Amino acid sequence: GQGRLRTEGEPAGGAAVAGGEMLLGVGLxxxxxxxxxxxxxxxxxxxxxxxxxRQGEAAALPRMKRRDFSLEQLREFDGARNPRILLAVxxxxxxxxxxxxxxxxxxxxxxxxxxDASRGLATFCLDKDALKDEYDDLSDLNAVxxxxxxxxxxxxxxxx
Numbered sequence: 001g002q003g004r005l006r007t008e009g010e011p012a013g014g015a016a017v018a019g020g021e022m023l024l025g026v027g028l029x030x031x032x033x034x035x036x037x038x039x040x041x042x043x044x045x046x047x048x049x050x051x052x053x054r055q056g057e058a059a060a061l062p063r064m065k066r067r068d069f070s071l072e073q074l075r076e077f078d079g080a081r082n083p084r085i086l087l088a089v090x091x092x093x094x095x096x097x098x099x100x101x102x103x104x105x106x107x108x109x110x111x112x113x114x115x116d117a118s119r120g121l122a123t124f125c126l127d128k129d130a131l132k133d134e135y136d137d138l139s140d141l142n143a144v145x146x147x148x149x150x151x152x153x154x155x156x157x158x159x160x
Contacts (some may be wrong), residue, residue, distance in 0.1 A: 061097060069093050071116065071135065078114030079104040088116040090153040094160040121152040 061084055069086070074093065077086035085097045085104060096103040096113075103113050111126050118138055120131050122145040138146065 064095055071133065074116070075114045079110070080113075085113045087112045087114070089118050089121060089156050090149050091118075092153060092156075094156045096156070096160050099160070118149050118152075122146065122149045124148075 064084070069088070074086055074088060076082055077084050079085040079097075079100060083097070084095065085100055086093050086095055087103060088094070099107075101107055102109050104110055105113070107113075109117075109126070111128055111131070112120060115131055116136060117131070119136055119141070120126060122138070122141050123130060138149065141149070
């Protein structure tokens with residue numbers, strides 16, 4: 001402490017340092033376990049009771065033929081009234097049924113099921129009030145938001 005050096009044999013609180021390191025290790029382990037538990041709660045139980053049956057039911061659905069949808073017709077495919085889940089991005093309709101964990105009624109993006117998701121995806125808003133129930137020309141979106149819509153459309157084309 002006062003400008004003095006200690007030799008190796010002198011007790012200098014080394015036990016306190018070792019105890020602190022051990023406490024830090026235990027704390028980090030507890031934090032890692034908490035993070036793993038939170039991930040399990042978020043993703044591991046996502047399908048819930050009947051989730052596997054719903055996935056099997058979705059896989060058994062025949063492939064849809066290409067067709068046009070009105071917004072009213074699209075609303076029927078929200079995963080609750082119909083096992084098939086559709087959503088629209090930038091005027092194109094995608095069958096996202098195989099992603100029901102995400103787009104189904106219990107999923108984090110379930111708000112988009114059976115709807116035009118363009119505005120919500122462009123603005124990164126999952127609030128139901130941000131989505132319109134009538135035709136949305138997106139004319140009030142800025143260039144960055146419109147580019148985001150186009151990027152989402154490309155992602156959906158590649159995946160669905």
